[in-house]
Amino acid sequence: MQPESAMTPGLEVTVLVSVGRHPLTGRARRADQDARGVELARSLADAQVRLLHAGMRDESSEAALRGYLGMGFTELSLLEQSEGADVLPALAEALDAASPHLVITGERAERGEGSGLLPYLLAERLGWPLVSGLAAVESVEDGVATLLQALPRGQRRRLKVRLPVIVTVDDAAPAPRQSAYGPARRGAFEATAGPVSADDEWASWHVQPARPRPKRLKIVKAASARDRFKAAAAKAEGGSGQVLTDVTPTQGAEAILTLLREEDVLR
């Protein structure tokens, strides 16, 4: 992949990994984006990669976390937390203490709040820069990392960032390698008790499975293959919506009917 000489020897990398949730079955697994983060870390030559997880420890989460160990690790650091605790203070403290050069994590978690805010809050707490949507780490030299950021429609942007830095990866990062059962079950959990801060707000929330939202069909009126390709590659554009407030039910229904007629759903 990358020329090995481009890497600073002894680059310390921490990957924040979470317990994932399979979209169909809801079973615990290694989270896809976090696993991509681990894969990215593995591809860095001469890097010392450490896995860090903050969360509750039980049978199913342990099995899921072992999925990361199976990517070729002998241990995973675990900050034990109670259920529903806010993991931010614990992670910030641990990262502050270990002070790695590079922190990699997925864009958002597959369970819990999954708001995708954690990396930003962490960066704010630690005072580090953050780069989102990373596709590759091209090189690290003299404390400066050259990063490739993924933009929509396959575009890439090259960035230079001074270390330490937090980077997040999404589906643009390379797919994670297979997790091997043997190393996964031999790997050890290095458990440390960090600070636990209860998240009262979260505790008062009511959580229920989301229903898939219907997708808007794209009507493409293209004359040439080029237009069709452009239309297919274009990002979905919203924006032509209309907000109705203070209307009677009849008026609302009229508006909906009009829209349905416009869209050719009703004829």
Next chain:
Amino acid sequence: MLDILLPILLFSALALAAVGAVRRIRLWRQGRPSPVPVLRGLAAVPRRYLVDLHHVVARDKVMSNTHVATAGGFVAAMGLAIVVHGLGLGSGWVSGVLGWLLLAASATMFAGSLFVARRRRDPPARLSKGPWMRLPKSLMAFSLGIFVVTLPAVGVLPADAGGWLVALVLAAVVTWGLAELVFGMTWGGPMKHAFAGALHLAFHRRPERFSTKKGSGGNRSTGLKALDLEDDQAPLGVETPSDFTWNQLLGFDACVQCGRCEAVCPAFAAGQPLNPKKLIQDMVVGMAGGSDAHYAGSPYPSPERGDQPVGEHHGTPHGPIVAPASTKDGKALVDAETLWSCTTCRACVEECPMMIEHVDAIVDMRRHLTLEEGATPGKGAEVIDNLIVTDNPGGFDPGGRLNWAADLELPLMADVERAEVLLWLGDGVFDMRNQRTLRALVKVLRAAGVDFAVLGNEERDSGDVARRLGDEATFQSLARRNIATLAQYRFDCVVTCDPHSFHVLKNEYGAFYPEGQASDYPVWHHSTFINQLIEAGRLRLAPGQAARVTYHDPCYLGRYNGEYEAPRAVLRALGVELVEMQRSGYRSRCCGGGGGAPVTDIPGKQRIPDMRMGDVRETQAEQVVVGCPQCTAMFEGVVPPAGDEEVAVKDIAEMVAAALDTTPVSTSSTPRDASTAQATEEVMS
């Protein structure tokens, strides 16, 4: 002079052989332990050789007779030579009789060696050359030499006939024969197969494969051996040659390089980088340490280079068989692609006269690659991940297993709790093609008034593909959960239209029942069950389909489970014209769909299903009848050569469903018939 020389020659050959034997045994003992009944095993050798091994050898009549003459002649001649020439035992008429017997034995052996020589004159590609080419000459040297030196013993020639020069020449000839046949046996010459082969028969890892005097023993042992996952620190699978059990190593050493396995291997024929014979020889190279440069048979095919040259690979008993991903040139004893090319069709095992277990060895090595290295190629890793999180290889919603049957109102086991038949649907429920087969099967069962029920969403993948891909952990997890589900319900038997599920449920789940429980139900493939229904008169068929069909034996139904007859009986009952392919029955050629091969997708020069459809076309059949969703999928994926008609691929259940006599019978008309009217249309279309 010969009276002095001969005993010396004989006994030094024997002594050297003994030294060689010890060294050879040491090589085998590098393997992992595997307890065997030593004395009982040794006592069983003659029977296992004469009955079971010859059952396989006798498929080639000429070779079988050749071997009987040569090997029988040799054993007798060697024994008698020790008595007559070595010990000088017997006097008077006794020595005369022994002498004549010895002459007869060596003459028989000579006759046999002439046939060996004839076969070696223009040997087929599957035979190894190299040292094997000198074997007929060595056999002749031994038999002729012993014959001539025995002539004086029976008084045909004077003891000192020809003087010392002749005596020396004779001694040299006998020495050559002894070198090849006696100590060559334990020092790694071609005759090694006799020594290792006899012990391999004695200590075979699957003694169930052999018949017993009582005539019992199905001679079939095809379920993979369970991998012990209890010890969570133990490395899993076979990484180095010494990770095989010692009797597996012994088995590899028994190979005679006859190449029968090579001749039947579908992956080899397709030009994928696998040759089962070479693979076994590579294991022997690894066990002794060295490179494969001396291998003198057909190499592994290579899609890019035609053939993989020998001499590039090397191994040691404790070194890795497959080079780990991190090594630069990526070469060790064998390439990973070689192991992933196998479809686990068992054709090689079925043909091997030495009863070597290629598939066991290949899966053992795959276990290491998958469980320790995480290196399942192609879509393998994805399939395994899907199996872990969704219990089916396609990653479909496990809650949608019965979506295809929304209109069929299949009785659920969870509701009825007991039924005559538990219908195991398999992962074909997610595949539109196989759903047609399942509908046909349901229609047939209903027509016969069979009381059946399905597990519905409680069913999981049987674990077959995970296991063949080396993921024993996922297999065992699926197996245990399926067993727990099955244990909740009462049924007389399991019926399935998937031979892979059939094999796994029938032969492999037994090892995973909790203590004190055992599987107590028979498992039937739908062809067997339908045949039973026809024989019991429970199905009314309207014969008169004038189709010309051929039948493809699925590996996991035929070679794995010995069911060749029932599907053919069903076809006969349908009244269709059945033409057999040249390779059918136990010699059926794989469709290419087994062992996760479509998932790992190792490139070759051609595709296995294309070759098999070629076999089908040769018969000029209009339809090929199959009994396996994998085979159906593989065959339907074949594009017919330009200008050729498409050959229809039909599952045997579809054939039967289409032939059901649906004219109402005044006496019995079950309401069920009405409810399946819709399914009928589906099937006929």
